[in-house]
Amino acid sequence: MAISDPDRGPDGSSIESRGDGGEPVEGAGTATDAEKDLPESPEAVDLAPERAWWRRYAEEHVAHLVVIVLLGLYPLIHSALVASPVGAEAVMLLPDVETMTAVLYFGLFAMSFDFISGYTGYLSFGHAVFYGTGAYFVIVAANGKLPLVPHTTPFLLLLVLGGLLATVLALVIGVVSFRLSGVYFAMVTLGVSQVVYVLVRDWGFLASNPRDGPFVVGPEGATAPIFSVGVPFVDPLNLDIGVLTGDSVVLGPLSLGSTEVSFYMVGLVVLVCYFALQRLVHSPFGRVLIAIRENEERARAIGYDTFRYKLAAFAVSGFFAAVAGGLFAGFRRSASPDNAFFFLVTGDALLAAIIGGFGTLAGPLFGRLLDETVREFLSKEGAGGGLLPYLRDTLPESVLTTDIAGLTVQGAIETFLNGHASLYIGLVFVAFVLFVPGGLLGSVRERLGGPIAKQVAARIRGED
């Protein structure tokens, strides 16, 4: 099978033979003892039932914790590096915190896309319709245009309501489209999303200029609501998000600007959603989804009503896609048909999912991180740092204007690099499809013989 997910079944032999070779990370002597007790890492959980559940749980989340801590420290590391002597290089290479926030919410969208497409194998090419629904729901509700939903509704509630709307939409689309499979499924979802795209683009109810999309302006005569993440209705437990509207927080020596606060708050929601999705993927429900991907007929033959499973997965996926869209709208305070509903938005999620790892849930986040980093590095205006502003600042004028075959250095960069990140991302994407079908995370898993979190947990147990 092209999509490799070694934890889907006990593929013990290959894992064991790899283990005998000795991983360079572990000491060879201690590893052999441990491996006698735990021959198959994915089954390790069952072989150690005496361990308290909370301890097993903690062990299995060490890898998650590392990623979360790294992401959590990112704004601090970024600002420290920018202030350091290599500041100019840091600004050039590293994505700024605003971009990282975009990575988080779009990463969630890509994960929700992966949840349906990567796990069941049904390519949902119209997934942007859910993302756009979530985004538009938040803004239109905040503008007081929806009856029964006051414009002062807490942001988190709006996210959930938008998600439920998308769930209903997903059920409607799913009932129709899951009668088909493969290319046909991709096409019918694409068709529906394009119908909605055209409708949204030309429907004056949604925005004063529907082609540009709605902005958060609040209802007439009232101030525009400010979105905050926290415990609803308890003001001190909320922090506002948005680049211009967000809160600033001073914690002892740390002072966080509105962008940093938004990053953490959006990240919090994304984290909760990720764990919810991760829970589902590792539940019996998630196993059935993988069974559908690997061999739907067989899954049906052993008694699973695959249609219902697919529909449920699609609904869940639509819900989280809408939450991601809501976060996007809450952070940017605007959305447009082209960055929320157009089929190329789905294409971006596809890109992130394939590069990060199709069918690996967390992978799309890393895929998006790569995508956004390259885009910012090659951005046209050099917004948030990038190659050209860096060279402009550091290289002497004479180098920039040197002629190479009729083009100056600056001209060459402007022609071939800046604003053309799609070209290089596209090449990377094609290379991944051809040579690394598992994506970044999928390949790491294949090497380790299972999901990273479980492998880390097994290592920890092995060292006991």
Added chain:
Amino acid sequence: MSAIVPTLLAELATLPLVSYIDTLGQFLRPSTLVGVFVRGLSKSAIYVMIASGLTLVFGLMGVLNFAHGSLTMIGAYLGGLVMVLAVTGASGTVSRFAFFLVAVLVVFGALSALGGVIEVGLIRPLYDRPPIYQILLTFGVTLVLDELVRIVTLFYGLQPISEWQAALGTKPEPLTATIRLGSTTVSGLALFEILFGVVTVAAVWAFLTRTRYGLVVRAGSEDSEMTEALGIDVRRVFTTVFALGTGIAGIAGALLMWDPVWGASVPLAAETLLPAFVVVIVGGLGTFRGTVVAALIVGMIDAVTTWWFVNAVEFTGLPEMFIFLILVVTLIVRPQGLFGVAEVGGH
């Protein structure tokens, strides 16, 4: 959803339904109908041209080529380039048509070569993978091709998102004129497009039914394993048909570069890809006859809804929305398409 419905109903109530009935009377006048019919035919001709390459490739190889629109777009730019280089202000009608013929041949040759390279280099390694991988790959190819064209056009000082005006200006004089048909007028370009579409359909039809190679292609579409067992190198047929399909996509682009509604621009890729998908799927993936019929249906509906949006309904997206609605309704009612074989629906 329930929250929006009352507002929707309120909006509907304000629509001038009475005036719609007037407009219907106006629409049913013979002169209007003839005009809409001719415009529908010209749209159908365009749709059949952008879709037939796609359907040939899908029918034989089961590859849904997402890069098809990009190839049409490249064809438009390449055709425009030949015309802009060749045509001067002094060129007469006959020489402009002759140059266009040269442009079509150049585009066909270049795009076929490009298609051959893409098939051999990129798609061939994926035949034994699940079909969605071919969608993924060709989607990636689209990104790369579009961005490459954007780089080239920007480098030469063209605006990639708007139509290439210089290429539009190379039209021979009769195509810019309007021709009276009874009491309505149609543009010369529309008639030229119909002619061009008919010739293309006839050529593909003849190729499929009257040549030995076409026989092999049809056999391969029916059952590629059996064809291979009979001693035919199906892989080479795959490459040829893919090259042929991209060549036709390119020719369609060369024609569109003259049409002010489309024109040579980078967004042309997405603008042609999506309707081409609709036509191919409505007709039944892989059947050429279905594609021709579906192109006629979609073209007619496009013309009718365009007339309505121009004359009565203030909703610019009306034609586009109807095109995608046709797709959705077809897939719900008859998933295999109008002429598709039932089992193909399970691809």
